[in-house]
Amino acid sequence: MARALMLQGTGSDVGKTVLVAGLCRVAKLRGLKVAPFKPQNMSTNAAVADDGGEIGRAQWLQALAAGMPPSVHMNPVLLKPQTETGAQIIVHGKVQGRAEGRDYQGLKAGLLDAVLRSYRHLRESADLVLVEGAGSPAEINLRAGDIANMGFACAADVPVVLVGDIHRGGVIASLVGTHTILPEADAGMIIGYLINKFRGDVSLFDDGLAAITDFTGWHSFGVVPWLRAANRLPPEDSPGFMQPAAHATRKxxxxxxxxxxxxxxxxxxxxxxxxxxxxxxxxxxxxxxxxxxxxxxxxxxxxxxxxxxxxxxxxxxxxxxxxxxxxxxxxxxxxxxxxxxxxxxxxxxxxxxxxxxxxxxxxxxxxxxxxxxxxxxxxxxxxxxxxxxxxxxxxxxxxxxxxxxxxxxxxxxxxxxxxxxxxxxxxxxxxxxxxxxxxxxxxxxRESDGRNHQEKIEEALNDIASELEKVLDIDALFAAAR
The missing domain is CATH 3.40.50.880 (Class I glutamine amidotransferase (GATase) domain)
Structure with missing residues (x-):
């Protein structure tokens, strides 16, 4: 039976998807059979799993990083927005209906069983399951019936590492604030944290790490720099070309x-x-x-x-x-x-x-x-x-x-x-x-090198894995899984 570890974030877009993908590739290169898992995802970017049905495109990418066939069990609940307030609900790859946001809050607790069944299915065929949360566990107004973050972690007894995004600023407040606001049982699931998207001299943040650990008691697993290779991965929620690229000439x-x-x-x-x-x-x-x-x-x-x-x-x-x-x-x-x-x-x-x-x-x-x-x-x-x-x-x-x-x-x-x-x-x-x-x-x-795009994605995943091996305490991180 596989051990498991979950990455949650202090907010959306802190880099959880890329980090899980990178850690999946690290585990694969270390000879582990690893499976990605996201209990609930919301995205209009879907992929088709090998066992039929839809999953989030991000979980397809993580499966690629893990060297595993993408499965509907890697993303048992997928929400595909259709209006400002409503979304299509997909469970185990199949459309189950549509719901407004307020109605879904009452429905999601009933989906926990489907989530846990998929999680157990993955554990039976892997050495390690790397779980990605959604948004932030600090959204305590959504805690009742939660299946995406602490609701899942507590139900499945999966230890959590909290990811903070220093690029946005206020990373100390976001990590310490999350510790402060979480119910005691939820905070107790968190075994440590890591800092993501750091630019510059990491040693300048040593005092910051010490402060976070002093306030929370959590272990620091390391500081991840700004991963340039991540720009070569498919974006999850917005077109990557919304940001200017470094190409010198456009024709x-x-x-x-x-x-x-x-x-x-x-x-x-x-x-x-x-x-x-x-x-x-x-x-x-x-x-x-x-x-x-x-x-x-x-x-x-x-x-x-x-x-x-x-x-x-x-x-x-x-x-x-x-x-x-x-x-x-x-x-x-x-x-x-x-x-x-x-x-x-x-x-x-x-x-x-x-x-x-x-x-x-x-x-x-x-x-x-x-x-x-x-x-x-x-x-x-x-x-x-x-x-x-x-x-x-x-x-x-x-x-x-x-x-x-x-x-x-x-x-x-x-x-x-x-x-x-x-x-x-x-x-x-x-x-x-x-x-x-x-x-x-x-x-x-115009001309092209004719390479399949997936080859370039594979190279980016290898580059990210190499960087994570350098900056994170991978041995301690994987040992913390249970």
């Missing part, structure tokens, strides 16, 4: 309209990593950039709502005008559905609209169906091997489907205009394939 301009419910935007990470590509996030109210080479519409968690936003903002007419002049437009999943003439939703799966007009750039129509298609797939695009996954509601048909840009296991996927300037498909992960991406860019007058 090919790819514009990505920002939509309220955009999802699986990590499809674009391989393009962002190309030194000859400039990815431009086009936010509401911003002018359409001149000299745009390609527009890509990403996936969406609420396709009809996002199509409405395109119309309301005037962006839809801009895209139609751009395409009419020979501009290239690509749609992936929900973006593909928006490229068509109409989207029908007879069962009101996405809201109150039975149908809506699309961009009309492809001669296709989509009908939403209640059965979600969730599967890993392989195929060919432009004569090159590709692999990825499908996660979508709805079926798309029409005359332009006769020119499908992708063949998935001997069936066509997607549609293209007669001139080939507009096309779309349901396949996520298309640009991860190095040879396809190389051909795609070559056809636009």
């Amino acid at each position: 090919l301009r790819i514009v990505v309209p920002v939509l309220p419910h955009m999802a699986n935007f990590d499809d674009l990470d391989p393009l962002y990593a190309e030194p000859d590509v400039e990815l431009v996030l086009l936010k509401d109210g911003q002018a359409f950039p001149p000299a745009t080479d390609v527009v890509i519409l990403t996936g969406s968690k609420a396709t009809i709502a996002d199509m409405r936003m395109l119309e309301k903002s005037g962006r839809a007419d801009e895209l139609r005008h751009y395409a009419a002049k020979g501009g290239r437009v690509i749609g992936i999943c929900g973006g593909y559905q928006m490229l068509g003439k109409r989207i029908y939703d007879p069962q009101r799966i996405e809201g109150d609209a039975a149908e809506i007009t699309g961009l009309g750039l492809l001669d296709v129509e989509t009908v939403m169906r209640p059965e979600k298609i969730v599967r890993n797939v392989r195929g060919y695009a432009s004569g090159e091997p590709v692999s990825g996954y499908e996660i979508h509601l709805g079926e798309t048909h029409g005359a332009d489907c006769a020119r499908a840009p992708v063949m998935i296991e001997n069936r066509p996927d997607g549609a293209a205009s007669a001139d080939g300037c507009v096309w779309g498909c349901y396949l996520h992960g298309l640009f991860n394939a190095g040879r396809f991406r190389q051909k795609f860019l070559h056809n636009l007058g």
